[in-house]
Amino acid sequence: MSTDIAPAPVPKFDDDEETGRKLAIICSKGNLDMAYPGLVLANAALGEGVEVHLFFTFWGFDMITKKRMGNLKFTVLGNTATHMPQGVGGIPGMTTMATAMMKKQIAGVGVPDVPEFLEQIVASGGHLWACRMSADMMHLEKDDLYDAVEGIINASEFIEKTEGAQLLFI
Amino acid sequence: MPLASIDGRSVHVDDEGFLTEYDEWDEDLAKVLASQIGVDMTDDHWKAIRFLRSDFKEHGETATIRRVDVVGGISTKDLFRLFPKKPAKKMAYIAGLPKPRGCV
Numbered sequence: 107m108s109t110d111i112a113p114a115p116v117p118k119f120d121d122d123e124e125t126g127r128k129l130a131i132i133c134s135k136g137n138l139d140m141a142y143p144g145l146v147l148a149n150a151a152l153g154e155g156v157e158v159h160l161f162f163t164f165w166g167f168d169m170i171t172k173k174r175m176g177n178l179k180f181t182v183l184g185n186t187a188t189h190m191p192q193g194v195g196g197i198p199g200m201t202t203m204a205t206a207m208m209k210k211q212i213a214g215v216g217v218p219d220v221p222e223f224l225e226q227i228v229a230s231g232g233h234l235w236a237c238r239m240s241a242d243m244m245h246l247e248k249d250d251l252y253d254a255v256e257g258i259i260n261a262s263e264f265i266e267k268t269e270g271a272q273l274l275f276i
Numbered sequence: 277m278p279l280a281s282i283d284g285r286s287v288h289v290d291d292e293g294f295l296t297e298y299d300e301w302d303e304d305l306a307k308v309l310a311s312q313i314g315v316d317m318t319d320d321h322w323k324a325i326r327f328l329r330s331d332f333k334e335h336g337e338t339a340t341i342r343r344v345d346v347v348g349g350i351s352t353k354d355l356f357r358l359f360p361k362k363p364a365k366k367m368a369y370i371a372g373l374p375k376p377r378g379c380v
Contacts, residue, residue: 114280115293116312117369119362146379153341155361216342217380226342229352 120155128157128271130264135276136168138178138208138220139185144276145223152230159271160227161264162255163237166276167244170236170252175221180208221252228254235259235267283308294369298332301372310370321358321370324350328371338368338376 129151133144144166148158168174182188182195182204194200209219218226228234236251238260248258259267280289287300295301295309306325310317317325327348331339341364345352359366368375 111279111281111286114282114287114289115291117292117294117365119313119366149380153362153364215380216340216378218342223380226345226352230341230356 130159130268130271130273132161132275133166133169134164136165138180138205141169141178141220148227148232152232158232159268161235163240167240169220170255171250178220179205235264294374295372306370324367325371328367328373332373338373340364340376340378342380
C-alpha cells in the first residue's frame with residue numbers, strides 16, 4: 107500500500123443527469139438480413155440507457171406479424187454482396203438454403219432469432235409500434251401482431267412520440 | 277493507466293477505472309466499486325456478479341446482458357432493475373472485468 111498512488115478514476119455512467127437521449131428506428135424491411143441492423147442497434151442503445159422506439163412499417167411489418175416473424179427469409183437474388191452468380195439465386199430451394207445458412211451463422215455468434223430478440227428489447231425497456239397504414243393495407247389487427255407491440259399508430263403519432271430523437275431508417 | 281488506489285488498495289485499472297487484473301479483485305473490493313457507482317449490493321446483485329466472474333474465468337470474455345440472461349439465468353428485466361440504465365457496463369465494473377466486447 108502506498109500513499110503516492112493516485113485514486114482510481116470512477117467511470118461516468120451518467121446516472122444523475124437526465125440526458126434525455128432518444129433513438130427512433132424505422133424498420134421497413136422484411137428480409138432476415140435487414141431485420142437485424144435495427145434490432146442490434148436498438149438493443150445496444152437500450153444497454154446504454156437510451157430510450158428506444160421502433161416503428162415497423164411496410165415490409166418491416168413481417169418482423170412483428172405473429173405468423174411471419176419467425177420465418178423471415180434471406181435471398182441471394184439481387185444481393186451482389188453474396189458474390190454468387192445471380193442465376194444461382196433463382197434455383198428452386200436456394201432461398202431456403204441461404205436462409206438456413208444465415209440463421210445458423212447468426213445463432214453461431216450468440217444472437218437470438220427475431221421473436222426472441224424482440225422479447226429481449228422489450229425486457230430492456232424498448233417500445234414497439236406498428237404502422238397504421240401498413241396494418242390497413244395488409245388487413246391486420248392488433249391480435250395478429252406480436253403481443254408486446256404497444257399499439258398501431260399513424261406516422262404523425264410516431265413523430266410526436268419521438269420528438270427530439272435521433273432517427274434511423276432501415 | 278497502470279497502478280491506482282481504491283479504498284487504500286493498489287490495483288491496476290484502465291483509463292476509465294475498470295480493473296485490468298482478474299486476480300486483484302475480491303468481493304470486498306466489489307462492494308467499494310459498487311458503492312462508487314451508487315449500487316447497493318443485494319443477494320441478487322451478487323448472483324449476477326459471481327456469474328460474470330466465473331464465466332470470464334472459463335471463457336476469457338465478459339458476459340453480455342443476453343448471456344447473463346440465457347446462461348446465468350437472471351432475466352434481462354431484472355438486470356435493468358438491479359443495475360439501472362447500463363447493466364452490462366455496471367456489472368463489468370463491479371466484477372472487475374473489461375466491458376463486454378460482443379454486440380448482443
